[in-house]
Amino acid sequence: MDSISDPELLDFLPQLVQALKYECYLDSHLVRFLLRRAIGDVRIAHYLFWLLKDTLQDSQFSVRYQYLLAALLCCSGRGLREEFDRQCWLVNILAKVAQRVRDASPSSRQAILREGLDEVKQFFSVNSNCRLPLNPGLLVKGINIQSCSYFNSNAVPLKLSFQNLDLLGDNINVIFKSGDDLRQDMLTLQIIRIMNKIWIQEGLDMRMVIFRCFSTGRGRGMVEMIPSAETLRKIQVEHGVTGSFKDRPLADWLQKHNPTEDEYEKAVENFIYSCAGCCVATYILGICDRHNDNIMLKTSGHMFHIDFGKFLGHAQMFGNIKRDRAPFVFTSDMAYVINGGDKPSSRFHDFVDLCCEAYNLIRKHAHLFLNLLGLMLSSGIPELSDVDDLKYVYDALRPHESEADATMHFTRLIESSLGSVATKLNFFIHNLAQMKFASSEERPVLSFAPRVYTVKNDGVIRSLFVCRHIKTYSPSKGYSYVVKVEREQQGSTLVQRTFEEFHELHSKLQLIFPSSKLPSFPSRFVIGRSRGEALADRRKEELNGYVWHLIHASQDVAQCDLIYTFFHPLPRDERAGSVGTVVNALHNKQADVTWAPVPGTVAGEVKLSILYKSDKLFIMVMHIRGLDGTDPDPYVKLYLLPDPQKTSKRKTKAARRTCNPTYNEMLVYDKIPRGDLQQRTIHLRVLNEGAFWENTLLGETIIHLKDLVPGHRWLNFELCRDGTVGVNTAVNMDAEAISASRVGLNRA
Template structure:
């Protein structure tokens, strides 16, 4: 049975939307998902799908030793489901680049994937959930490891009967490879801790992104127009006056200074529509206005409209330039909306003014300087108990085997800092308790 997977794109094409070095940037996957999931509910569902599928493939590709993992062998659906293709290299048979092993991490996990899971560039409890899913899945497979090993052994024997003693390439040592990957000598807690270290190792390696970058270079000559018929590069669908409601007016309400991580300015538009009592506020960059201007000129070459200049000599991300560009945008909008309905109310214009995910997320339109919607969480601030005393949260697993008590710390958050005087008192009290314990009861962290 063959199933066609639709609405999917390779990781390379997603990343190169941010340029040839897009593999080193954190936002490409998140921006792509946001573009295809314009409502908050759709985006949150896509992130959940991405997190779960990323956890599943991390475990599966590690156990099976799937190699030759570059950004053209990993794909992503608009629904957020991540999946791998092209399994020509497996069971640790790594792709070589000369004498260099291209697959140098246990599995593919990059900073742009972590950005989606975390919901930003700061660590969050969502990543803890991702680690938990990976460790739970790994231990479930370990508990059913005999079934997996027997399937590999059976496949090898059947193939050897048909092809004498040749076997499938790489299949002869398949059982021993998978068995080693399952870490049979470790307990569940130890195996979970080891897989957590693999996550840290994969995420901390820059070689995966370097490998992606070299693959981008190699594919340059095969790259063509990837617009896919989109009216605008940052909006994948087409919207019309009938679906959106006729626009009465568009005004520049203001602009905000933002950081991503470099400083830039974004303009706030107040859009009023017929039969809609409340205006809608949109956030668009000057670059996006220039794209609209260029697309309008290409579609309606004979129409005279105020043109926006995409060139600027000197620094462009300063307040003086932002003020001038605001005036230019106001003239451009006034000129555009005064044109015939065929142009001013075309699908291209209504697609540009369609609300995106960033327009629906919380952002104070009155703020001049906006550094991102960073919400205070229990991770960054201590949690207060009812008595007013500080308390924290720990996720532990406790087991007792072979005369030893093991306590594994999975996650910790909101633990208050202990003052020097309190630390000494704690050490004295813990020391008194510790002397009463035998060496068999040492805690393994």
């Protein structure tokens, strides 16, 4: 192990500390190795100190670890020992404060927190600075009491804001937990961090958010806070308590924080990669108790999970029913972001391929993860205590299967997770449960506004006038209303809002003010066929009356933050300007990512992977894109020609209502001698499955196996008179591989 680098050693340090239990003698090669490396790197010394201190609670091995901790302190200099003393002092103060806040009644918790943080302030008056146990690179000089609070969960963790010793650095925000065993979270994040390093080493950056969590003793520890992130629950409930059942909340939230097309495109890309990484990692580790308060999304599009109190398949139960019914959390609102709309696009193919590639890369290192978890069996983590817990990970990794079989398996898991209603229902129930924790001090916010604006920021609004309506096309065809906003001692600005956004404003004003203080809102319901431009004209006049009465209401209503946020110009207003055109990014994104066939020749593309091994021909049908049709139910049918007995028919299952289906299904032909392979031809057809009528042909192509020569290159075939179509074939270098192909389909 002498050749291992310091960063690599840090990745495996918790397991090496546990391995000390199995040394026959106290003075062993492993002990000397760890002490020698700790002397050479202060980071190793720091984490080794806290890991050893945490294991002192182990009754069977506490004496051994006391000797090892004493040896480490003897090897350390006086300055480092004093630093450890300061950290222990700070942790003890925080643990007492957290316990008092947790034991207090909800109404008195904030006052008790402020009182307890005065002790922390006194600590920093005695000690000019202190490093946080979470990371020795975090050096703090004080605490910002006004920015500290607590979370309304069972453990009532503290949100702490420390003053950075670096004058140019931001405050350092951490969560301090008391009453929760963070060793399981710590292990889970360690495994995810190692997974991420494997992906990066293989050239696959999954854009994972890696944060630190560290146990500072049984039942207490620190967690790093990620800035610019929000829980899925808070994002979804911006669309009401039933927001968990809607498809648009995540996309709208990302659009709100990434108003330009380039920013939104980058955020969606980050979302696709990080979501794929989360799906793979949480499935392999069997992360349970997944609700929308422990899944978070950054404004940059990165998704990540927090709170790993249940793992290795130890799901919470309602009677005999598991709370976590899906293999992992992948819901329709996540698919909406990936597809750029509610219909499958080629981007979904990329997402599936990313998941399967990431999954197969981790499977290659199955022994590493099983060994890392196996070394922790004696650590005292309740849900990792016997071999059955390791078997869960073994079964999830499926090391005995081929990559093709694993790809098919994970594709079915994606389909199962996406089709699970139980996940959304679980989110909804959690929304209802969290309503009792909602603070009366929390003010409602608008779902489409990235931040809150006030009269102090923007200036007093003198008048509002709805001057016209303009047509919009996404998320559905409709009208947007242009409002002229005039402020005192400022020029006028134009903002555009939909009728639904006006209704959201009114609904949230009703949460703050009694109805007697608010003007009546125009009816949302339309009777008969009074739609289109006539309805838009009528609503324009009604909204004009509404905003006039709103701005002339009592001062507490007219100058409330909701109204000033609503009429603050957004980037979309600046793009529209005075021309009255709306550039809707989500609408454009779906058009960009949905592949369309070229009229007249090719009616789509199919991606295949073809392998010949042991007299068997394996054809994996992966994806199809750009089928010509209106929401068909396509399936693929294969014939291996010549076929005089007509026994070579193979087919996939039918995908439902999509022009861009994903299959990842393996079709196998047995007893194909290698000598016959060059004379064989694949006839591939894509048909629309009809329930009460004959199946219709959507596209077909002929693939000559003799033309698929091993090697990395592209072969281009022009359209022939006999109707065969252009074929682009990418060929693998594997000895037995024939091709991984993307083939054009002839229009039916």
